[in-house]
Amino acid sequence: MSVEKKPPRRREGLLFDKSVPGKRGCDMPAWDGPAAAELEPRWTRTDIEGFPELSEREVVRHFTRLSKLNYSNDEGFYPLGSCTMKYNPKVNERIARLEGFAEAHPLMPVESVQGCLQVMADLEKYLCEITGMDAFTLQPAAGAQGEFTGIKMVRAYHQTHGDPRQVVLIPDSAHGTNPASAHLCGYRVEEITSDPRGCVHLSSLKERMKEDVAVLMLTNPNTLGVFEPEIGEICEVVHAGGGLVYLDGANLNAFVGVARPGDMGVDVMHTNLHKTFSTPHGGGGPGSGPVGVKQALAPFLPVPRIVRGEAAAWKWSTDYPHSIGKIHSFYGNFGMHVRAAAYILANGAAGLREIAETAVLNANYLRKKLEGTYHLPYASPSLHEVIFSDRNLERFGVRTLDVAKRLMDYSIHPPTIYFPLIVKGALMIEPTESEGIEDLDAFVDAMLRIAREAEEDPELLRTAPHTTPVGRLDEATAARKPVLRWSHGLGKEVS
Amino acid sequence: MKEPNAAFPPNLRYSKEHEWVRVEGSVGIVGITHYAQSELGDVVFVDLPEKGRALTAGQELGTIESVKAVSEVYAPLSGEVLEANESLRDHPEKVNADPYGEGWLIRLKVADTSELEKLLTAEGYQSHVEEGGH
């Protein structure tokens, strides 16, 4: 493969540099009523300095061109570990845009929005069945908010029992949102080390499980893609010590329809609708992180909650004196609830199980094909994702970062890199069920070529990517002297 | 006997957390080591304490940020902060380029010079780093 060809110059300037005074992209609807009496100058602004003035055509050109600078999941393989970049069904976009959903104002009287409430009530029910939990809240807007919500409920639970505890235990392999969320709930975080299998060190846990521990936050399968084989004992140890078990449900795609966290002893967990349940990643959101609890924690769920009112109609109730309060301005990301509900109905029980089977099958296939070439830090069986490291490339002076950057030249999005932290130079690959054998083989092929390139031409990798609109950016200077906005006098890009 | 190594200047004392200190009379000059700056990567921001702040040995005095990491910096000795290296505000890269010279972090009025005994010599620190640095 030739890498000498120059990348196409697809630079696109900033909106503000294209602005021409007097242009507009939109006309206001006609108003035949009287104008309002003017506000005194002290209330108003005279200008929006620097705000762009463009025609509709230019806006469309600009953003269409910007879109072409992106690689996306609909275009090709996007194996980000722990992100579950699965296919986003298009019918879900249609459903979410149905007027009765998109144009329903959240403060409409409940009798006039029964369909919206039905969707949410149904989703709560489906999620309970899928996870084995007893009740759900759909309010958290993302996984991290879900974690905060869950830990806050744990705190409320312990406080109600007159037993405030100070510590949250988190495995060293955990996602950064876990300790951040625990800290925001006022807890002290302590790490539990992983054993050589990459799993929670059960004897360390037994030793540490004392009465100051409120909760153990677990991911299962963990961030190495390995199922915690002692999950039952882990939950028992924590419960025996009076603590609770929180499950980070980011990896639910590994066993949806096959097993349920609620059956393993988990007390509270969050799900990620933008992972397991196919809602689009949107370039960074919106997500949705519904939280499920066992009955003992149900009194602490955020309000309002959906309940049956008169004549079996749905309504909102705040009659929960022990609730932790409110997490979201309204009821959560309803637009994502609709999409997730549609996804669950499209799949049914059989479809969900097939998802897990295929996701695990695909990940293990990649593991098999790559483990001869890339270093596998943990021999434990993988479920839906597999972690490699760059140890086998070290002698060529090539690191995980270089492999990731070079993959872009093969039109493949890099896997997650440098996470989890317990693996030096981690390459975390999650294909999901949405890849066919051809795409898997193409990925394997690219990875094997890159391994050869590492030996034959390491500099090629160290300076990759070569075919993208920009090369590696100087992030150090960007952080030292941050330029976070356009302003007059910011150099115009010469295209 | 180990070869003298520019990464481990012999006239300094070192902590296990990769800080160095040079004591001149009752004043201690503190910075992070060559090993520390290379682990961190390109330094982008340094957060240092105000003049007059009292520190005890082992206490966190500030943080150093690179693009991808943040590291706490701990006081190797107890004392009062006399001066923080203001030039790092605009030129944090000095910590990478010259960690033992222009990349110094703070000057400290040393409370108890006997605390130096608890710190490592250049040789001791070099062994510490070679054993993994933890």
Add this chain to the structure above:
Amino acid sequence: MRYIPSGPGDRKKLLQALGLDRADQLFDSIPKAYRLQRPLDLPPSQAEADLMTHFRELSRKTLDPHDSAVFLGGGAYRHFIPAVVDHLISRAEFYSSYTPYQPEFSQGTLQSIFEFQTLICQLTGLEAANASLYDGASALAEGILLAHRVKRRRRVVVAGCVHPDYLRVARTLTETLGVEIVEAGALEDGAASLKAVEKVLTADVAAVVVQQPNFLGRLEDVAPLAEAAHRAGALCLVVVNEAVSLGLLKAPGAAGADVALGEAQSFGIPVSYGGPYLGFMAVRSEFVRELPGRLVGQARDAQGRTGYVLTLATREQHIRRERATSNICTNQGLCMLAASLFMATLGKEGMRELAVQNRARAEYAKALLSRTPGCRALFSGPSFNEFVLQVPGDATRIHRKLLEKQIVAGLPLAENFPDRKKELLICVTETNSRAQIDRFARELGREL
């Protein structure tokens, strides 16, 4: 299953490559005790056409906004969304991509964030803005935490009338860190009382929070409140619920705010029964390293080409973990893009005109409704597109009666403020025609 590309033949190939006979052998690492012996109890899988039928039926249960007159605000605003917005956010390159952690593959997303950050700075009159937050309420919580961190003080004073649900959320999200939110809620003609605020401006106050326009629709005089806050060594946080107001009203930064934050749902995002929405936050440059959430900055590559990259990441959870400025991971990506598209399409003049028109319609409605016998606009001071109408009777009952006529007469305030039994919070936007407003006034008159 139709979303899975592997056919049965492929499956076999993959299993064979692993030396397995059956798919369930893949789950040998899950203890048998936990493996389900039954399929999940869910409705059977549905074809696309049946999904559409099912959800269409549910969506039709919503009172059709085209057959009715809806005058609701209260933190979510019905505005016209130009076709350009949905068209461009539906591009797969935007919605099916991930957070731009690999900048070389994500310049589209990154540049659009840089532009959004700029637009928010321009509207708020402040110097640095982030890539968005979950919603206005969590933005308020984040703003309070920022003030708490910067000032190392635990109290926050709320002036005037801030959205009650925003305060509920702010409390839930900040109380465990020891933050105390004190409401200096006394009102003068529906707006904050400077005297009441000054009374509680003690040395342990990190910030004074004021909403503009406030929850009751009234414009707040921010400058004196900001000055009082600064004299006490505290920050001034301005909360915005109705972002369209920024097109007309004095920029928060110009009025003395240190932080402007809130909800940008009005910019091209449908009301969608409460979410997803779009929180935003902008700050003075001295606080940029305290900003939660993602930040995009300019950078250059080795060939000198300008690009955009996530920066100052060391504030964030994936690096600082428990010492992060926040636990936030996602922003509201696609909602942010919708807002950028909206702002770019309307442009400088459109943003101003939209705001002016909203106010014109609201003032017309205010005048007309006040002429209904027994009714009056409760406050005489200026408002934007929301106002409180006092009615001669139980507002909730009148509201229910008008609903029978397909008129949603705003929000009865008694739900949040038990003393305000005779008050309705009416919102009028450019989606409410003159005919609708006239009909509202007529039916209200008939009801009373």
